Amino acid sequence: MKWKPILRTMKPYTPGRSLEDVKHTYGLQEVNKLASNENPYGSSPKVAEYLRSKAAQFEIYPDVYTAGLRGKLAEFHQVESNEILFGNGSDEIVTIISRALLQPGTNTVMASITFPQYAHNAKIEGAEIREVAMLENGDHDLEGFLKVADEETAVIWICNPNNPTGNLLSSTAVKKFLDRAPKTALIVLDEAYFEFVTDSSQEDAMKWIHDYDNLIILRTFSKAYGLASFRIGYGVTNADVVSELNKVRNPFNNSSLALAVAEVALEDQEFLQHCVTHNEEERKRYADYAKQHSLAIYPSATNFVLIAVPGDADEACEVLLQNGYIVRSGNLLGVPGFVRVTIGTHEQNTGLFKAFDQLLTN
Structure with missing residues (x-):
């Protein structure tokens, strides 16, 4: 078979260990999965109520225009309905953008340690990858981005907050970059973890899309909304960019059930805030634990x-x-000497600290 030669140098995504696998291997009754940044509080109770009460029409294709969720998100973010692009998770939008814009002769700019799917997709499309080393504190070096970008730069990726470090670039820093970035490059502001940000000085970047024609903002229902298994991600940008990207997007890429469930979850902002508040409390515990034991932490x-x-x-x-x-x-993440830990519930984190203590005493 005539596989792309680049595939010989690549490896498939390596998933984490499953709960059942770990239980069986180590003879454990209880296992806590803190590896995939899932919401330990689950999803809105209204989602479970909806699933119990509604029966889907399984023989009918999904609404290709996603009118219901599209309308509610447009109202929620105060944008036009034709300024939203849906993906099977925001991962698929990364793939759509790469397929639409990257090819041999173009290049793409990203941080050296960031979400690996940016580089993964660029390799497949044959684009040159220009990785810029992170600053000492773990932030994206946006000045470095500007230095390596040129007229052949097709996509610039900014993961904010960044995965896997968790670092947050200030709104001021991002806007200054947008003002100076090449207008011919699509700037992707990947905000998969935006809902967890509690810094009151941080602006909602959604209001910027009418100021920058080359900006797309990615969000997802997988993280804070606790709907990872339903795979609903979306991008917000100007209508012309959406129109071009839709030429690449597969029709019916979101299931009817997933779209309906995301509508329900979006409406329950009280549950979302509950998760964010508890996450912030537990996040502080990790910072305190690291300080207590003189451990580096981003x-x-x-x-x-x-x-x-x-x-x-x-x-x-x-x-x-x-x-x-x-x-x-x-x-696995390009940060040897560190582990990435999903912030669990109070009980899960207490247990994790006890287990972590064993690393410090061995």
């Missing part, structure tokens, strides 16, 4: 932390697995 604005471990990150993950906690090794 300044997270998300529902995960990137925290240092003594010794090898894979070995640390193994010890935590033996204690019933699945976390993500920094060796």
Whole structure:
């Protein structure tokens, strides 16, 4: 078969260990998955109520225009309905953007340590990848982005807050970058974890899309809304960009059930705020734990932390697995010596700290 040659140099996505696998391997009755940045509080109770009371018409294709959710999101964000693009998770929108804009002869700019799907998709499309080293504090080096971007730069990726570090760039810094960035490049502001940001000085970037024709903002229902299994992500940008990207998007890429459930979740902002409040309280506990034990930790604005471990990150993950906690090794994320831990419930985090103590005493 005539596979693209670049595929020989690539590996498929490596998923984390499943709960059942870890239980079986280590003989554990209870295992806590803190590796994929899922919402430990689940989704809105109204979602479960909806699923119990409604029967989907499984023989009917989904609404290709996604009118219901589109209208509610447009109202929620105060944008026009034709300024929204839907994806099967925001991951698919990353793929759509890459397929539409990246090709041999173009280049794409991103941080050296960020969401790996940006580079993954660029490789497949044959574009040159220009990675800019992070600043010492873990922030994107936006000045460095400007230095390497040129007339052949097709896409610039800004993950804010960044995955896997959790760092948040200020609204002021991002706007200054947008003012100076090449107008011929699409600037992707990936805000998958935006809802967890509690800094009151941070602006909602949705209001910027009419100021910058080359800006698209990505959001998702997978994280704070707790709907990861339903795969609903969306991008907001000007209507012309949406029209071009829709030429690449597969029709019926969101299921009817997922679209309906996302509508229900969007309406329950009280539950969302409940999750954000508890997450912030627990996030502070991680910062305190790191300070108490003199461990390096990145300044997270998300529902995960990137925290240092003594010794090898894979070995640390193994010890935590033996204690019933699945976390993500920094060796897989380009940050050796660290593990990425999803911020769980109060009880889960208390147990994680006890397991982590074993790493510090060995």
